[in-house]
Amino acid sequence: MKNLKLKSARAAKDLSQQALAAAVGVSRQTINAIEKGDYNPTIRLCIEICKALDKTLDELFWEDG
Amino acid sequence: MKNLKLKSARAAKDLSQQALAAAVGVSRQTINAIEKGDYNPTIRLCIEICKALDKTLDELFWEDG
DNA sequence: ACAAAATGTAATATATACTTGACAAAATGT
DNA sequence: ACATTTTGTCAAGTATATATTACATTTTGT
Numbered sequence: 001m002k003n004l005k006l007k008s009a010r011a012a013k014d015l016s017q018q019a020l021a022a023a024v025g026v027s028r029q030t031i032n033a034i035e036k037g038d039y040n041p042t043i044r045l046c047i048e049i050c051k052a053l054d055k056t057l058d059e060l061f062w063e064d065g
Numbered sequence: 066m067k068n069l070k071l072k073s074a075r076a077a078k079d080l081s082q083q084a085l086a087a088a089v090g091v092s093r094q095t096i097n098a099i100e101k102g103d104y105n106p107t108i109r110l111c112i113e114i115c116k117a118l119d120k121t122l123d124e125l126f127w128e129d130g
Numbered sequence: 131a132c133a134a135a136a137t138g139t140a141a142t143a144t145a146t147a148c149t150t151g152a153c154a155a156a157a158t159g160t
Numbered sequence: 161a162c163a164t165t166t167t168g169t170c171a172a173g174t175a176t177a178t179a180t181t182a183c184a185t186t187t188t189g190t
Binding site (some may be wrong): 002040041042043044047048056057058061063 | 105106107108109111112121122123126127128
């Protein structure tokens with residue numbers, strides 16, 4: 001399923017997928033696929049994304065329900 | 066680095082690595098390697114582990130510092 | 131309307147998460 | 161002391177996260 005919390009946190013920082021990708025050291029397609037819900041990132045990448053967006057794991061990656 | 070928070074949360078539930086592995090549907094060696102810090106699990110596996118141990122991502126997988 | 135940037139989405143390739151099977155060492159129970 | 165469970169670890173295989181390149185569509189700015 002889509003990760004809209006991530007998409008929205010990224011928008012709140014006014015970062016493009018490209019810019020976030022560069023900030024955390026992965027490709028733009030990887031960020032795109034994570035937002036789209038296409039795959040299942042590693043925890044270390046999730047932590048890097050959280051740091052770049054000033055969020056925690058629970059805020060961006062915990063499932064609701 | 067070792068994940069002692071995971072090891073301790075597992076101990077608090079009195080589960081062996083084997084039992085936790087079965088509860089979350091991975092091999093025992095995978096749990097062992099995660100506790101040992103040998104690799105970088107996927108977020109979905111982390112979430113399953115958290116659910117099995119009644120913890121959140123921030124409690125078990127967020128880095129201190 | 132146009133240009134530029136941002137996003138969606140393929141195909142092929144590589145690194146690594148995870149499996150299975152196996153064995154030894156350490157811990158636990160009786 | 162012994163048996164059983166738990167943990168550590170290795171080697172070889174499979175599945176998938178991520179990279180790279182490329183192109184089409186959508187969005188944004190002027």
